[in-house]
Amino acid sequence: MKPLPQRSVVIVGGGMAAGLLARQLVHQGIDTVVLERGGDHRAEAAGRIPTQRDELRWDIRLGLMQDAASETYTLRRSRPEPSRPMRRLSAFLPGTGVGGAGSHWNGQVWRWAACNMALRSHFTARYGQDAIPADMPLQDWGVSHEELEPYYDLFEKLFGVTGRAGNIRGKIMPGGNPFEAPRQNEYPQPPLETTEAGLIFKATAEREFGYRPFPSPGANSTGTYVNPDGMRLGACQYCGHCDRFICEANAKGTPDALLYPWLERQAHFELRRHCQVLGLDYDRAAGRVRGVRYLDLITGEEYLQPGGVVVLAAFTMTNTKLLLTGGIGRPYDPVKGEGVVGKNFCYQINSGISIFLRDRWLNPFLAAGCTSTIMEEFDDDNFDHTGLGFLGGGSIGVGVISGRPINARRLPPGTPRWGTAWKRANAEWYAHNCAIGVQGSCYPHRENYLDLDPDYSDAFGLPLVRMNFDIRENERRVSAFCTGRAEQIARAMGATQLGPVVPRTSPFDTRLYQGTHITGGTCMGADPATSVVSPRLQHWDSENLFVVGASVFAHNSGLNPTGPLAALALRLGDDIARYVKNPGHLS
Amino acid sequence: MNLPRDSGPSRREFLRHAALAAGLTSVSTTLWGTEAAATPSQLPPVESPATGYLSLGPEEAAFVEAMINVLCPADELTPSGVDCGLAVFIDRQLAGAFGRGERLYLRGPWRPGLPQDGYQLPMAPEQFFKTGLAAADAACREQHGRSFADLETTVADSFLSALAEGKIAHSRMALAEWFNDLVYPLFIQACFADPIYGGNQDKVFWKMIGYPGLPAVNGLNMVKYRGKPFPGARHPKSIQDFS
Numbered sequence: 029m030k031p032l033p034q035r036s037v038v039i040v041g042g043g044m045a046a047g048l049l050a051r052q053l054v055h056q057g058i059d060t061v062v063l064e065r066g067g068d069h070r071a072e073a074a075g076r077i078p079t080q081r082d083e084l085r086w087d088i089r090l091g092l093m094q095d096a097a098s099e100t101y102t103l104r105r106s107r108p109e110p111s112r113p114m115r116r117l118s119a120f121l122p123g124t125g126v127g128g129a130g131s132h133w134n135g136q137v138w139r140w141a142a143c144n145m146a147l148r149s150h151f152t153a154r155y156g157q158d159a160i161p162a163d164m165p166l167q168d169w170g171v172s173h174e175e176l177e178p179y180y181d182l183f184e185k186l187f188g189v190t191g192r193a194g195n196i197r198g199k200i201m202p203g204g205n206p207f208e209a210p211r212q213n214e215y216p217q218p219p220l221e222t223t224e225a226g227l228i229f230k231a232t233a234e235r236e237f238g239y240r241p242f243p244s245p246g247a248n249s250t251g252t253y254v255n256p257d258g259m260r261l262g263a264c265q266y267c268g269h270c271d272r273f274i275c276e277a278n279a280k281g282t283p284d285a286l287l288y289p290w291l292e293r294q295a296h297f298e299l300r301r302h303c304q305v306l307g308l309d310y311d312r313a314a315g316r317v318r319g320v321r322y323l324d325l326i327t328g329e330e331y332l333q334p335g336g337v338v339v340l341a342a343f344t345m346t347n348t349k350l351l352l353t354g355g356i357g358r359p360y361d362p363v364k365g366e367g368v369v370g371k372n373f374c375y376q377i378n379s380g381i382s383i384f385l386r387d388r389w390l391n392p393f394l395a396a397g398c399t400s401t402i403m404e405e406f407d408d409d410n411f412d413h414t415g416l417g418f419l420g421g422g423s424i425g426v427g428v429i430s431g432r433p434i435n436a437r438r439l440p441p442g443t444p445r446w447g448t449a450w451k452r453a454n455a456e457w458y459a460h461n462c463a464i465g466v467q468g469s470c471y472p473h474r475e476n477y478l479d480l481d482p483d484y485s486d487a488f489g490l491p492l493v494r495m496n497f498d499i500r501e502n503e504r505r506v507s508a509f510c511t512g513r514a515e516q517i518a519r520a521m522g523a524t525q526l527g528p529v530v531p532r533t534s535p536f537d538t539r540l541y542q543g544t545h546i547t548g549g550t551c552m553g554a555d556p557a558t559s560v561v562s563p564r565l566q567h568w569d570s571e572n573l574f575v576v577g578a579s580v581f582a583h584n585s586g587l588n589p590t591g592p593l594a595a596l597a598l599r600l601g602d603d604i605a606r607y608v609k610n611p612g613h614l615s
Numbered sequence: 616m617n618l619p620r621d622s623g624p625s626r627r628e629f630l631r632h633a634a635l636a637a638g639l640t641s642v643s644t645t646l647w648g649t650e651a652a653a654t655p656s657q658l659p660p661v662e663s664p665a666t667g668y669l670s671l672g673p674e675e676a677a678f679v680e681a682m683i684n685v686l687c688p689a690d691e692l693t694p695s696g697v698d699c700g701l702a703v704f705i706d707r708q709l710a711g712a713f714g715r716g717e718r719l720y721l722r723g724p725w726r727p728g729l730p731q732d733g734y735q736l737p738m739a740p741e742q743f744f745k746t747g748l749a750a751a752d753a754a755c756r757e758q759h760g761r762s763f764a765d766l767e768t769t770v771a772d773s774f775l776s777a778l779a780e781g782k783i784a785h786s787r788m789a790l791a792e793w794f795n796d797l798v799y800p801l802f803i804q805a806c807f808a809d810p811i812y813g814g815n816q817d818k819v820f821w822k823m824i825g826y827p828g829l830p831a832v833n834g835l836n837m838v839k840y841r842g843k844p845f846p847g848a849r850h851p852k853s854i855q856d857f858s
């Protein structure tokens with residue numbers, strides 16, 4: 029193994045979190061290297077017309093995603109069961125290459141409700157000491173919404189986020205999310221156009237139920253935009269090829285469009301592509317990580333990259349894996365309920381109902397990643413949970429984001445699966461349907477955790493991460509409740525026909541895409557007995573090691589995770605800049 | 616298979632000139648969807664390509680063609696499945712990276728699981744597809760005394776329904792999973808993927824449903840055609856139209 033010259037900060041993974049934190053470091057003149065296993069997508073077929081618009085290649089065959097043949101994950105739903113690998117990745121889709129999953133995300137950007145940062149305190153204060161079941165290890169994150177607010181604001185400015193504020197410094201604003209925590213500023217750009225389906229949903233939800241839907245905030249640029257670093261976005265063209273696709277029109281806020289090109293122009297920054305990180309060089313006695321071991325995929329040689337600071341920013345799974353393989357921190361033990369690494373692994377509990385409206389032209393192809401219309405009445409603790417028998421909730425909305433015909437076609441129940449009648453139904457309904465969706469929260473369960481699989485390994489000879497996960501009672505109830513609320517609205521929308529109403533339940537189905545929103549495994553918190561990293565994302569056992577990403581979330585909410593992830597990453601950049609100048613435990 | 620199609624070259628030429636005129640080095644999306652870009656071709660239609668198979672042998676091809684023509688009969692909406700290129704699509708997918716197991720984790724130990732665990736067999740899709748064809752055809756011969764390719768359409772249709780519903784037993788193969796998880800998705804993809812893959816010839820399925828295909832500049836259309844029929848849906852554009 030070849031040792032290389034020491035760098036001040038070595039970041040593992042070149043995606044969303046890494047780009048944001050590197051941006052803060054480099055602005056403060058700190059020498060930074062990012063090790064990313066993949067290459068650039070933007071300059072290739074994925075980012076160019078006409079090959080960009082290839083549903084089969086990018087969406088169905090997952091051309092931009094992590095290659096499962098090389099590395100996947102295993103699943104078992106209970107401990108006595110043998111695990112099985114997810115031989116195709118489909119439930120969630122980790123990215124690879126510069127920008128990570130952030131290069132082909134939809135761009136929906138949320139600020140989570142303030143209670144999420146201290147959920148255990150919040151629920152016990154509102155519902156009493158016994159409100160949280162014993163098998164639900166909810167915990168406070170050790171950071172407040174107020175501390176994150178300036179970083180949310182910065183992220184929105186860097187990514188040109190569009191939307192309508194719901195709460196500016198305590199004043200509820202019409203047209204925005206009335207449940208959002210107070211914000212200092214309006215969104216940098218106005219919201220995208222609303223779809224026809226969104227208008228119908230909004231009118232129905234307001235008129236029939238008094239709910240307050242609003243346009244989804246997101247990183248699809250409404251106009252031309254220049255961010256604080258001078259990086260530009262063009263206007264979104266509603267092409268319907270957003271999630272799972274690179275935006276060739278440069279209208280989507282992504283790390284590979286806005287962060288890395290800027291970073292690579294600065295001194296003291298290096299993005300080293302095609303470097304597969306294999307492990308951490310950990311000095312247990314000193315409580316320090318000396319550096320990062322990686323395989324250079326271009327030369328085929330292994331290197332050790334020493335670092336003054338090492339940061340794991342390689343998505344939920346790799347972050348957890350590197351700590352487990354490196355023996356850093358105590359692995360979680362579900363029997364004793366002790367240990368921390370792998371703990372509080374959460375997903376999301378999503379469901380949807382198809383809606384067929386014969387006389388309305390819904391034109392699903394006129395859409396973008398963030399042309400959703402959402403309501404928050406039943407998310408988080410925005411409604412009274414007394415007597416409901418569960419905690420948590422979900423966002424509900426009509427998310428018309430694509431009319432891509434392989435994946436986004438819907439047919440009414442009872443349609444034959446082939447033949448002339450099947451074709452007629454396709455012709456009849458394609459432009460006249462939408463779906464109402466629920467994105468449900470997922471709270472931790474004592475038996476939902478990550479560890480290393482003893483039986484399966486990846487292409488580099490390392491064990492696969494094993495998901496010990498199923499949809500537990502609390503989440504089944506959340507899904508039943510929220511899906512029921514969604515059904516009421518769907519019925520009131522004047523549907524000719526509805527699809528089946530199926531709340532999510534166990535067994536967890538690895539075949540269905542349920543969002544790349546997996547969280548936990550390296551929780552943050554103020555107590556080293558229940559968290560891997562401190563509220564400053566500093567490892568409790570290794571002072572110069574930091575972890576960032578949704579892996580530090582102690583639970584998952586009913587909104588996409590990247591907003592809080594980004595705020596934490598930007599804040600971490602400032603914290604590491606402090607650490608580099610003055611090492612020690614950050615408080 | 617002889618469907619009229621838009622001719623690529625003239626449009627390509629046009630876009631190249633337009634791009635040069637606009638000072639761009641490559642065709643950019645800013646040109647898309649303009650009136651000029653949609654000018655119909657002046658050249659006579661070209662012969663459609665792609666007959667002959669790479670992966671399928673003659674008996675396999677006979678089964679696949681017969682099946683595809685049941686799944687997609689010629690009617691007022693489209694030509695027959697074979698004429699739409701659907702069998703060619705499937706053949707090319709099997710012969711290519713997908714068929715060989717791209718993005719499929721193929722290491723042991725092997726443990727059969729629940730349907731919710733997804734595919735758990737050591738075979739790559741091409742091999743699995745062909746093993747299933749042989750098993751289904753054997754079951755067909757046992758039941759009807761004939762190969763699937765020789766059944767009358769209505770009998771063939773019922774046989775496929777029985778396959779899909781798990782009513783065709785086989786001593787070793789779960790034929791319903793084979794049909795529902797591999798064959799049927801390939802059929803759907805053949806219909807709706809870009810014609811460059813061999814199926815959906817002449818964008819016939821896109822026209823059928825009113826999917827406009829590639830055009831990208833919908834900033835104004837988003838408002839103009841919100842809640843209204845979208846004219847571009849009648850003339851979908853594919854990769855070839857912009858190559």
Ligand SMILES: Cc1cc2nc3c(=O)[nH]c(=O)nc-3n(C[C@H](O)[C@H](O)[C@H](O)COP(=O)(O)OP(=O)(O)OC[C@H]3O[C@@H](n4cnc5c(N)ncnc54)[C@H](O)[C@@H]3O)c2cc1C
Pocket residue numbers: 040041042043044045046063064065066121122123124125126127128129130131132133134135136137138271272303304305306341342343344346544545576577578588589590591593
């Ligand atoms: C199709 C899709 C749509 C999405 N839409 C939304 C949305 O609308 N809103 C939202 O909030 N979120 C969305 N997400 C999720 C969002 O993309 C992620 O939350 C976000 O990218 C996570 O940031 P990250 O930095 O943790 O991981 P990533 O951005 O994925 O970056 C991790 C990087 O680490 C690299 N890496 C991993 N392992 C190694 C290794 N061993 N060695 C070297 N490098 C390694 C990867 O290649 C990758 O580049 C979406 C995701 C997908 C797939």
